[in-house]
Amino acid sequence: MEKYLITGISGFVASHFVEYLDSLNDKNIEVLGISAHKLSSNFTNNLKNIRFNSIELNLMEIDKLKIAISSFSPDYIIHLAAFSSVASSWLDPSDAFVNNTNIFLNIAEIVRSQNIKCRILSVGSSEIYGNVSADEVPLKETIKTNPKSPYAIARLSQEMLSKCYADYYKTDIVITRSFNHIGPRQKDSFVISSFIKQSLEAQKLSNKIKLKTGDISIIRDFVDVRDVVRAYYLLLKKGISGEIYNICSGNGNSLANIIKQIAKILKIEIETEIDPLRIRPSDNKIIVGDYSKLKSQTDWTPKIELEKSLKDIIDYMS
């Protein structure tokens, strides 16, 4: 058996990762999912190949976590549990820190101290690049990090710990800087799903709608979650321990441009209005990545165009 322990199993990314594993048509894959929340029952109904089980467990309960990891004895730990909203991290910086950095540290420390032979995927975020200048885009993994939100600080702390464990304790850890991922099932507290949900609701009443937004001039690199989970799998198989890999599309889009694309797909007119509550204390103007390191190590390239991502989210939400 090839055994995968996946944290954050009730989340958006985990569901896609599990589906990806199932699509490999390999009867020898076993998954143990961990989540602090109850798993919705429909989550695993369609799995055809892999063996799947899950438990409810808070990753801060280190004694229970130790038992879970030791009992399952994974080949891979894919650490997807996270407090992943930049916006919410401004409201509760302490919770954001603990539920990014400390939960990761608990896992790394258990693997190290119990001498468990497995590879960990430490999922990080492009937010740690912070405010960069235009000539640094597309961002390579080597540029200076400059985190600007509680979320970004928590992720950079996690990344520094990952590198320390990999470099000095020789814990097997591959590190990612994952850019904004989008796709079906993402919570509508995230920007693209929020835009689409608002648009679909307003569309029922009129073909001219008004969206409430934050700063829509910011440029981000949106990558489809299905491309992201494929990159995670490839990094588990081919990544180098202690190395950091951007996972991104390589393309920048302003939120304003994405709103235009949504309008075009839905055949509606969208006006926007700034909601002061959605303006953050500090926001990075442009984050666009360079995935050449990931490509050269794993042959990965993104396959799903932004338009298809948007259409699939619309289908899912309709």
Added chain:
Amino acid sequence: MEKYLITGISGFVASHFVEYLDSLNDKNIEVLGISAHKLSSNFTNNLKNIRFNSIELNLMEIDKLKIAISSFSPDYIIHLAAFSSVASSWLDPSDAFVNNTNIFLNIAEIVRSQNIKCRILSVGSSEIYGNVSADEVPLKETIKTNPKSPYAIARLSQEMLSKCYADYYKTDIVITRSFNHIGPRQKDSFVISSFIKQSLEAQKLSNKIKLKTGDISIIRDFVDVRDVVRAYYLLLKKGISGEIYNICSGNGNSLANIIKQIAKILKIEIETEIDPLRIRPSDNKIIVGDYSKLKSQTDWTPKIELEKSLKDIIDYMS
């Protein structure tokens, strides 16, 4: 009254800070000390001017901490509690992280969320500079950080959080990068006190002694704790919120050189022997600081020469 809340009150630095406050000859100073450990009773016997009280409290018990801070209503919080041994942080990285970063975050978050009007001194470490090249020495606050131990990572995480709270939440926080401080009462698990303790014990038997050491070629900037606490006081009064200040002597000494000075003071011959247990997985070759930013803001300069520090430690330990 001018009210100081001091964490880590049972520690080496806190005792000197309290003595410094007492030496100001001001009857209007009130101190509340917090420590996870019982305070030794002789600690405050000699205080003549300030009003002093202390409580036993673990800084991870956030509900109790909130009550303590709100009840005392400090003007200043001097956060000296820390897991401050680089060597021990390699043995228990998780404990080191929680007892540097998370305990600080608890304080900052209480002050922010309860809207307490006070200034926090966030004490950090020169270890966050990590391995630097010779031409970067003496280190200014602006050079790229490169932490290489669990302790250093924890301190850099704390510093990033301090800056975020100061810059975006407008919490009043002055940040230090304190270089290796030495002086009477430092625990003998720290390098200089360890050398002196071993030397004094061996000296009882012979004038030719053998010291067990780690790598004694490393160069550090040792600054006397009494100069450090004076800098802390001046930063509380004159520092700028969100700014980072080196606190150092500006002089580099190899551990080998310090051993020579100890030998000279004690009039003994010291041979050294590498103890493999004292070699760390990674160690910075040279850390020497530049204190011109602190000086220009507060007029601080170090006053106590290394030789006097060593003599005072020897007197204290004899």
